[in-house]
Amino acid sequence: MLLETFGNRLKTIRENIGISQLKLSELTGVMRDQISRIENGQINPTLETVYKLSTALETPLSDLFDFSIDDNIVFKQYKIKPFVKWAGGKTQLLDKIKELMPKEYGTYYEPFLGGGAVFLNLTPNKAVVADYNSELASAYSSFKNSNDYQTMITELIKHEANHNEDYYYKVREMDRDENYSKLPNPIKAARLIYLNKACFNGLYRVNSKGYFNVPSGKKEVVKAYQPELFDDLHEYLRSPNITILSGDFEKAVESAKKGDFVYFDPPYDTFDEQNNFTTYTKDSFGKEEQIRLSNVFKELDKKGVYLMLSNHNTDFITELYKGFNIEIVHARRAINSKGSGRGNVEEVIITNY
The missing domain is CATH 3.40.50.150 (Vaccinia Virus protein VP39)
Structure with missing residues (x-):
């Protein structure tokens, strides 16, 4: 009932001020499909999403609920950390x-x-x-687009399942192929993240030809995909207000x-x-x-x-x-x-x- 009430109020306010779902998506960074499902009472929005919607619509939080709510409530911020180990980290x-x-x-x-x-x-x-570093920038960009993000996750899970010494070097050698640059960004992003987790000392190093050349860290198990962290990264980076360049x-x-x-x-x-x-x-x-x-x-x-x-x-x-x-x-x-x-x-x- 609460979900339906919130969704109905969101839809009514949005339509009354003449903002489409697409425009609201652009203003908030919340996917249009997600907004539609919220309005239909199908999913429960996070507090962060509620705050974004309230701000974009310039509407008090109390107008979105059928019970009293403090409009000065402080919402939990993202708790995100680096997804790769990188030289000079701060x-x-x-x-x-x-x-x-x-x-x-x-x-x-x-x-x-x-x-x-x-x-x-x-x-x-x-x-x-x-x-x-174009590959690192591409990795960040792969968190921004939902389809790229899902492709990257699928690749990371595959890398984790197949990991051994021979497999590490097989993945490492991918950039020697003349067609490597033509691979989709999420495929290259998953490779970078996997190699970063599996290589010696988390060191990113390339030779004069631009080929990654760090030896294996000889790890029995590699955890490249971190679901909670990656989902938070995806939710944050997909905002239209975050620009990623290379x-x-x-x-x-x-x-x-x-x-x-x-x-x-x-x-x-x-x-x-x-x-x-x-x-x-x-x-x-x-x-x-x-x-x-x-x-x-x-x-x-x-x-x-x-x-x-x-x-x-x-x-x-x-x-x-x-x-x-x-x-x-x-x-x-x-x-x-x-x-x-x-x-x-x-x-x-x-x-x-």
Whole structure:
């Protein structure tokens, strides 16, 4: 009865203000089919969905129910974490990063997304995120489209069931095939996630030809598909207000305007050119790229964009960002191509506010 009452009220309010199911879907990020089933009393919406519908319709929560409800109720936020292990992940520095962030901002930008620890913890209502690694960006995009998401899950379950040493290397060698680039994104996304969970030390590394070349982690069982986490990721990322891009960082932030917030977490400047790991793609991120990034940072600063950047505490980096706020923090790095590159390191968090 409650479901039917809520659905009827939702439909009545929507029709009275002249919004179609399709338009409501675009405003909320809730699938049109799901809205239809809610209105027909067939499914129970989550509190998060109820809040989205109420906000989009500019309707008090109490108008959607046949009993009194506090319109100031605080809804449970998404509890999402990275779905892949990635070099330079920021999970351990989240509290410090959030402490230093601006209290209010417009659109959130993160052009070096990686594992997405900061982005996925914040779950901003509007965001533009990107990564130069096209396969990683495709993996995020596969959570956005419902059909792609289901295909990816099917592939992941298959990988889990077939996992052994020989199978790992068979999947690893897929990118050597000349037709690999033509495979659907969710197939490549499932491959990336499976390899990330099954490989040695969770290290993403490619050779000069762009081929993934990390050896097996020799695990008997690999858990690549995490239903609850993945469903939450799908629900959040499919919002039309979340834009996922693949490509250069400068292109990803070109639409940032005054009041927006950009978090830069690039491949780090190195203490030791040989021992530290920065090969996220076949194209390295060296000194010239660090200089180009600092120039983009300074141009955005002139536009009034809130900016934050993480990097190693090197003389080169502190000189590039002289005049901005620089705070030294300590982190422990667990992913590196060599064991000597893992351990406690000094990093900096640089802001312009």
